Amino acid sequence: MNVAIVGTGYVGLVTGVCLAERGNKVFCVDNNPNVVEKLSAGEITIYEPGLEDIFQRNLKKERIEFTGNLEPAVLRSQVVFLCLPTPPGEDGSADLKYILGVADEIGKILARNPGVGHKVIVDKSTVPVGTCEKVDAAIRKHLDGKFEFDVVSNPEFLREGFAVEDFLRPERVLIGSRSERAIVLLNDLYEPFLPAGSSVIVMDEKSAEVTKYAANAYLAMKISYMNDLANFCDAVGADVEKVRDGIGSDSRIGRTYLFPGLGYGGSCLPKDVKALLKTAQDAGAPLTILQSVEEINQEQRKRFYRKVERHFKGKLEGIRVAIWGLSFKPNTDDVREAPVFYILDELLRAKASVAVFDPEAMRNVKAKYGDRLEYAESSYGALQGADALIVVTEWNEFRKPDFKLMKSLMRQPVIFDGRNIYDPVKIRERGFLYHSIGRKSIEAHAPV
Ligand SMILES: NC(=O)c1ccc[n+]([C@@H]2O[C@H](COP(=O)([O-])OP(=O)(O)OC[C@H]3O[C@@H](n4cnc5c(N)ncnc54)[C@H](O)[C@@H]3O)[C@@H](O)[C@H]2O)c1
Numbered sequence: 001m002n003v004a005i006v007g008t009g010y011v012g013l014v015t016g017v018c019l020a021e022r023g024n025k026v027f028c029v030d031n032n033p034n035v036v037e038k039l040s041a042g043e044i045t046i047y048e049p050g051l052e053d054i055f056q057r058n059l060k061k062e063r064i065e066f067t068g069n070l071e072p073a074v075l076r077s078q079v080v081f082l083c084l085p086t087p088p089g090e091d092g093s094a095d096l097k098y099i100l101g102v103a104d105e106i107g108k109i110l111a112r113n114p115g116v117g118h119k120v121i122v123d124k125s126t127v128p129v130g131t132c133e134k135v136d137a138a139i140r141k142h143l144d145g146k147f148e149f150d151v152v153s154n155p156e157f158l159r160e161g162f163a164v165e166d167f168l169r170p171e172r173v174l175i176g177s178r179s180e181r182a183i184v185l186l187n188d189l190y191e192p193f194l195p196a197g198s199s200v201i202v203m204d205e206k207s208a209e210v211t212k213y214a215a216n217a218y219l220a221m222k223i224s225y226m227n228d229l230a231n232f233c234d235a236v237g238a239d240v241e242k243v244r245d246g247i248g249s250d251s252r253i254g255r256t257y258l259f260p261g262l263g264y265g266g267s268c269l270p271k272d273v274k275a276l277l278k279t280a281q282d283a284g285a286p287l288t289i290l291q292s293v294e295e296i297n298q299e300q301r302k303r304f305y306r307k308v309e310r311h312f313k314g315k316l317e318g319i320r321v322a323i324w325g326l327s328f329k330p331n332t333d334d335v336r337e338a339p340v341f342y343i344l345d346e347l348l349r350a351k352a353s354v355a356v357f358d359p360e361a362m363r364n365v366k367a368k369y370g371d372r373l374e375y376a377e378s379s380y381g382a383l384q385g386a387d388a389l390i391v392v393t394e395w396n397e398f399r400k401p402d403f404k405l406m407k408s409l410m411r412q413p414v415i416f417d418g419r420n421i422y423d424p425v426k427i428r429e430r431g432f433l434y435h436s437i438g439r440k441s442i443e444a445h446a447p448v
Pocket of ligand 1: 086098124
């Protein structure tokens with residue numbers, strides 16, 4: 001099948017490359033000439049495990065092309081996926097200018113080419129309920145009513161860091177449409193991806209749009225609940241990691257998204273929680289629980305940073321801090337809404353000197369902070385002369401470091417672990433002063 005992808009970022013590039021891998025001909029459109037130029041030249045623009053290989057293979061086989069020109073891509077394709085940004089506006093609502101701008105252009109293209117045949121326009125971006133109707137109206141206003149097209153909601157559930165795996169073997173595919181023709185076409189497109197046991201779920205457009213937000217808000221709620229619980233554990237002398245294990249073994253609860261830490265970040269959960277809050281408020285049915293989810297998330301990084309301040313008695317000027325991990329989670333270079341920014345800003349405001357290391361996200365942080373930070377070539381390089389290490393992202397390579405070497409490099413053996421990746425007892429036995437989240441009781445009682 002011929003498919004157009006509009007917006008070639010995390011979702012668009014993964015979608016395009018994976019559809020090409022299953023034999024479709026894919027035209028990826030992006031209005032950033034830099035993105036088009038790089039991808040056309042075989043240079044991948046984002047980091048996702050496994051993406052580079054399939055990207056190169058399909059580029060070589062000419063199953064995927066990159067262009068800045070929407071018109072030929074739309075005309076040659078039966079299905080057009082919108083994988084465009086939906087950033088938060090000032091009031092928290094999702095800004096639809098990219099989606100509706102492209103819908104308007106598609107309407108004009110179809111009006112100029114009346115004999116081009118049926119098109120399915122698929123909204124893969126995360127958008128508020130009612131957006132399919134708006135996209136339909138934005139296209140339809142250019143047409144005389146005779147042109148046949150369908151607008152479908154097909155929210156994307158891929159996880160950054162596992163995006164290729166998730167797209168190639170999805171747990172479920174959601175199609176929001178009442179058009180039999182569109183449903184059959186998308187079923188055909190997705191069929192080769194569906195492993196035994198997973199299924200296409202079909203519903204109306206509005207329910208599909210709500211489902212995506214409902215899923216992300218639920219995950220955010222689990223994270224904030226655990227962070228709130230971690231603070232409670234600190235107050236009463238319990239160990240949140242034991243509690244996590246205890247509740248996660250209950251199949252009604254499950255083990256995922258129960259890890260206390262610095263709070264959620266990334267391009268999805270923060271903006272999606274805000275957008276859902278706003279839509280619900282506007283609809284006169286406020287989702288009050290989400291207000292707390294959002295507040296806990298903002299407070300969590302501040303609360304963690306206060307531990308650093310307390311340790312240095314508020315005097316961070318001249319203190320040298322190493323940071324391990326910058327991306328909002330491991331296995332991605334994505335730093336959008338990453339909790340690390342709050343910590344970096346506070347450290348710089350306090351005039352600490354900061355050396356950072358991340359396996360993939362250094363370039364994206366350098367673009368924002370320039371020479372205000374030191375960018376180490378390795379995790380150990382960042383520790384040279386450090387008065388403290390702050391672990392921000394739980395990349396695997398940070399989990400079992402050479403503690404002896406770390407101690408020999410650091411000026412003071414102090415660790416603030418924002419992801420609870422070390423055992424408080426063992427780490428104190430190795431001679432470190434250790435602070436983590438929701439485990440104050442064991443940190444205090446572990447032997448020094
Ligand atoms: N990143 C994720 O993990 C993820 C997962 C599920 C859903 N989503 C949703 O998918 C959507 C896209 O997210 P993303 O992370 O891929 O965004 P992104 O910012 O990585 O990519 C968007 C791309 O669209 C391009 N673009 C902007 N305006 C354009 C236009 N008029 N014409 C052509 N290209 C244009 C940009 O240059 C960019 O390359 C968002 O709604 C997001 O919430 C993201």
